[in-house]
Amino acid sequence: MAGNPLNVVLFTSVPPRQVARIMARIRRDAPQAQVFGVLYERRPPKTLRQRIAIWHKKMKRPIYWLYVLHRISAAVNGKLSSLLDTVIRFIHAAPKQPNGNPDYRLDDLDATCKANGAELFITLDIHSAQALDFVRRINPDLGLVFGTRILKPVLFDIPRQGSINIHKRKVPDYRGGGAVGLWELLDDQKEIGVTVHRVEAKVDVGGVIRSALIPIEPLDDLESLALKADLVGADLIVAALRDFAGGTVTETPQHGPSKLFRSPAAEDLLQMKKKLAARHKGDGHPFRRPAWKLLLKSLLYAVPVTVRNWRHRRQADYPVMILYHHLISDRPHRFGGSTSYFLRQVNYLLRHYRLVTLSQAVELVRKGGIKVPTVAITFDDGYADNFVNLRAITEASGLPIAYFISTEYVSSGREFAHDQLCNEHGFPPNTWEQLAFLQHCGYEIGSHTRNHADCGSTDEEFLHQEIAGSAEDIRQRLGATAHFSFPFGLPQNISAPAAAKACASYKNVFSAYRGGNFHADARRILKRGNFPHTIWELELQLHDVLSRSAEETPHLKLRIGEQ
Numbered sequence: 001m002a003g004n005p006l007n008v009v010l011f012t013s014v015p016p017r018q019v020a021r022i023m024a025r026i027r028r029d030a031p032q033a034q035v036f037g038v039l040y041e042r043r044p045p046k047t048l049r050q051r052i053a054i055w056h057k058k059m060k061r062p063i064y065w066l067y068v069l070h071r072i073s074a075a076v077n078g079k080l081s082s083l084l085d086t087v088i089r090f091i092h093a094a095p096k097q098p099n100g101n102p103d104y105r106l107d108d109l110d111a112t113c114k115a116n117g118a119e120l121f122i123t124l125d126i127h128s129a130q131a132l133d134f135v136r137r138i139n140p141d142l143g144l145v146f147g148t149r150i151l152k153p154v155l156f157d158i159p160r161q162g163s164i165n166i167h168k169r170k171v172p173d174y175r176g177g178g179a180v181g182l183w184e185l186l187d188d189q190k191e192i193g194v195t196v197h198r199v200e201a202k203v204d205v206g207g208v209i210r211s212a213l214i215p216i217e218p219l220d221d222l223e224s225l226a227l228k229a230d231l232v233g234a235d236l237i238v239a240a241l242r243d244f245a246g247g248t249v250t251e252t253p254q255h256g257p258s259k260l261f262r263s264p265a266a267e268d269l270l271q272m273k274k275k276l277a278a279r280h281k282g283d284g285h286p287f288r289r290p291a292w293k294l295l296l297k298s299l300l301y302a303v304p305v306t307v308r309n310w311r312h313r314r315q316a317d318y319p320v321m322i323l324y325h326h327l328i329s330d331r332p333h334r335f336g337g338s339t340s341y342f343l344r345q346v347n348y349l350l351r352h353y354r355l356v357t358l359s360q361a362v363e364l365v366r367k368g369g370i371k372v373p374t375v376a377i378t379f380d381d382g383y384a385d386n387f388v389n390l391r392a393i394t395e396a397s398g399l400p401i402a403y404f405i406s407t408e409y410v411s412s413g414r415e416f417a418h419d420q421l422c423n424e425h426g427f428p429p430n431t432w433e434q435l436a437f438l439q440h441c442g443y444e445i446g447s448h449t450r451n452h453a454d455c456g457s458t459d460e461e462f463l464h465q466e467i468a469g470s471a472e473d474i475r476q477r478l479g480a481t482a483h484f485s486f487p488f489g490l491p492q493n494i495s496a497p498a499a500a501k502a503c504a505s506y507k508n509v510f511s512a513y514r515g516g517n518f519h520a521d522a523r524r525i526l527k528r529g530n531f532p533h534t535i536w537e538l539e540l541q542l543h544d545v546l547s548r549s550a551e552e553t554p555h556l557k558l559r560i561g562e563q
Contacts, residue, residue, distance in 0.1 A: 006033040006245040009140035009159060011126065013041040014147035016109040021395065022146060022234055027116065028440075029238040032245035035118045037138035040106070041126035041148060058267065067267035088352055088539070091306045092373050093313040098354040127152055135159075142244055144237065145199055156199045161244060163199040164209060166237055168229040171195050172258030175204035179269065181225030183261055184216065185276050191215050192225055194232045196240045198251060203260060207251030209243065210236040214388075217330035221280065222273065224330055224339035224389075231392040288533050294540065301545045309373070309543075318370040319516025320361045321353075321542050324378045324404075324485070325531040328389040333424055337533070339389045346397050348535050349375055353542070358402035358444050358483060361517075362508050365526065366560065368519030375542065378402040378510070378528065380448055380485060382410060382430045391441065403438060404448035404485045407473035410435065416452060432477050439478055446483030447471055447506065455486050455498035463498050468505045482507040485528065489513060496555040499525060513550040514541070524560050 008026070012019050023035050046054070058064040089096060106122060113120040121134040126148060135143075135158045143156055143163030156163035168180045170193025184192045191213045198206030212232050214225065243249045264272065287294060312318040326335035328342050337345075349355055353375040356364065361376035379386060382405035394401055409416060409429040419427055430438075439445050447470040449455065457463060467484065474481045484502050486494050489512020502509045503524050514529035532538045532546075540546045 005031070006241060007139065007141040008033050008035045008144055008241065009037040009039060009135055009138050009142075010035055010144050010146055011039050011041075011148050011151060011155070011163070012146040013043065013126070013149070015104075016040075016106050017104040019109055019146070020104065020112050022237065023112065023116065023118070025234045025238055025395075026241060030241040030245070033142075033241040035113075035116070035144075036140065037134065038109070038113055038118060038120045039126060039131055039135060040109075040120060040122045041131075042106075042122055042124060044124050058265075061267065063271055064267045067270050070270055085351060091302065091309060092352060093306070093309040094352060094373050098352065098372050099350055102350070127155055131155070132158070142241070143199070144241075146237075150203060151199065153201055164196055164240060165199045165204070165206070166233045167195045167197060167204050168226075168233055169193055169195070170211075170213070171197065171204055171208065172254045172256055174261060175258055176261040177263035178261050179222050179226070179263075180229045181216070181220070181222055182264075182269075182272060183259075185220075185222070185225075186272065189216060192229065194229050194236060196233075196236045197254075205254060205258075207253050209249060209251055210240045212236060218332065219280075219330040219338040221276070221340055223343070227339055227343065227392040227396060228388055231388060231395055234395070286533075287537060289537065289546070294536055297540060297545050298536075301540075301543070305543045305545065313371060316369045316371045317519060318373055319518050320356075320365050320370065320374045320376065321516055322358070322361055322376045322378060322510065322526060322528040323531045324380050324489075324512055324528045326380050327383045327385060327427070328393065329383070329385040329427070330389065331385070331426070333427060334422060336385075337531075339392065342390075343393050343397070345531075345535055345538060346393060346399050348538070349377075350397065350399075352539075355399060357400040358446075358508070360400075362526065365517045365519055365522050370519065373542075376400070376402065377531070378404060378446075378485065380404045380487070380512075381406060381416060381452065382435070382448070384428045384430050384434065387430060387434045387438070391438065394441070394443075400442065400444075402444040402446055402483060403435075404446040404483070405430065405435060405474070406448045406450060406452040406487070407470045408450040409452065411473070418452065436478060444481075444483060445474060445478055446481050446485060447474055448485055449487055452487045454488055454493050455502075456493045456495050458495050458497050460497060460501075463495075463501045467498065467501045471505050483510070484508070485510040486512060489528065491550050491553050491556055494525070494553075494556060496553075499555050499558075511556070514544065514547065516544065522560050523556070524558050524562065525556055 026033055026035060110120045123131045132155060140159040142161045143159040145151060145163055145165040174183055181192050194212050195208055196210040197208050200206040214228050214232060327333055328339055329336040330338050354372045356374055356376050358376050358378060364370050364374060379401060393399060410432055413428055415425060415428055435445060449466040450470045453466040455463060484506040494511060509525045510528050511525050512528050515527040517526050529541055532541050
């Protein structure tokens with residue numbers, strides 16, 4: 001019947017949270033389609049006899065014993081990391097799960113399915129008679145293969161329009177299995193492909209419905225490529241479902257020579273990873289301060305910080321810490337952080353701090369009663385690389401982001417002046433279309449003036465054009481914004497007239513010098529600190545250990561409601 005959504009059934013065996021994420025993407029970005037059923041295969045574990053047979057076969061390989069040593073080392077490191085997390089939680093006086101229970105299991109997926117009008121069927125054999133009956137009863141228009149073993153026609157041919165598969169490699173060049181990007185990195189390729197294709201009896205040979213290429217950058221690794229492929233793959237799935245729902249599907253047959261790859265054994269994969277890591281030697285994340293200074297500060301301040309945090313907990317007056325970053329990129333840039341390392345930083349924050357939106361952070365400062373260490377994360381300027389790299393992390397982690405843009409750079413597309421001064425080229429700003437989509441994804445878009453202006457000026461007309469003018473630019477393109485952050489953001493970059501103009505034009509105004517935001521001293525201009533390069537420095541900065549806050553002029557000390 002015209003107007004009915006495309007009835008989709010999901011075939012999957014990936015972790016339940018990944019299933020919930022793709023269902024959420026479909027609901028949000030492809031309302032023309034609806035997942036009515038999820039067929040989830042949970043394969044039974046290997047028997048003891050099977051495990052012994054596999055072990056007996058593998059033990060003859062020397063590299064297997066290297067893998068065993070690696071697993072033992074990883075287990076020991078895991079225990080030590082868990083112990084360190086316990087110590088840090090004590091220093092923070094924080095709960096074990098400041099952002100709620102991170103586990104998401106099949107029971108949770110079942111609840112998500114029921115809440116959204118879908119049915120979950122769990123099976124030990126995805127081709128069993130019961131599984132096939134479930135799919136027939138759903139009577140789907142289309143099947144979506146989302147991370148399973150190779151399926152048989154008896155299953156994927158049931159939907160009226162057949163089934164499609166997401167393949168995170170370029171076809172026909174890289175068919176089959178293996179970690180995302182593995183074969184391409186070993187082959188020194190310049191890009192990986194992501195493809196949505198028709199499912200056929202042979203592996204990954206069906207007509208291509210949607211595809212995209214992801215460049216392999218100097219700092220990319222298997223983790224970053226997998227994150228980006230997950231994001232781009234979800235984008236392609238959504239686009240393909242809209243095509244099917246609208247009757248606009250175009251299939252392109254695969255042509256040319258092909259290769260079929262098998263997933264390597266764990267011990268072989270470890271050796272491949274070591275080979276790839278050796279190529280990236282020197283691409284680490286050096287401290288911006290000497291390690292001995294960081295260690296000394298950690299030891300000297302451990303007790304005072306612990307005492308202070310337990311007092312904050314008793315009095316429910318933790319400060320809200322607001323951090324600013326600029327760029328997530330796997331190309332070298334002085335402001336940048338790599339995709340995989342930024343994810344590590346985000347995961348650290350999720351374990352030890354409550355992460356909130358910028359609007360929630362402001363509300364907490366004004367209302368008080370903050371019983372948990374709390375952090376909000378913002379990004380300045382609006383670099384185009386963030387559209388994939390940062391979005392890949394926020395989609396995977398649920399990290400809330402506020403995104404401050406300089407509107408004239410967005411409109412013109414020209415590179416930022418501060419990059420040109422440092423002879424760093426090839427880092428353009430976002431487009432308005434990208435920003436609209438980021439806003440659709442939940443990003444809070446804020447103003448960063450029109451031209452990344454130094455607001456230490458006292459020229460009233462200049463300040464009006466840069467501060468109020470940027471608000472009008474955003475209102476016309478994206479709707480009104482409540483947030484403004486000063487470029488450069490140090491006291492010398494915020495004149496008294498600039499502070500007055502910003503506070504008159506926006507509900508929430510932010511600087512860029514360090515310090516916590518306390519309810520007892522709720523300023524009209526809130527403080528932000530830069531996002532440090534390493535996790536160790538990040539932890540110390542969040543406790544005001546690394547360096548002192550900047551000296552403030554009187555107009556920056558005004559509290560909410562004061563003039």
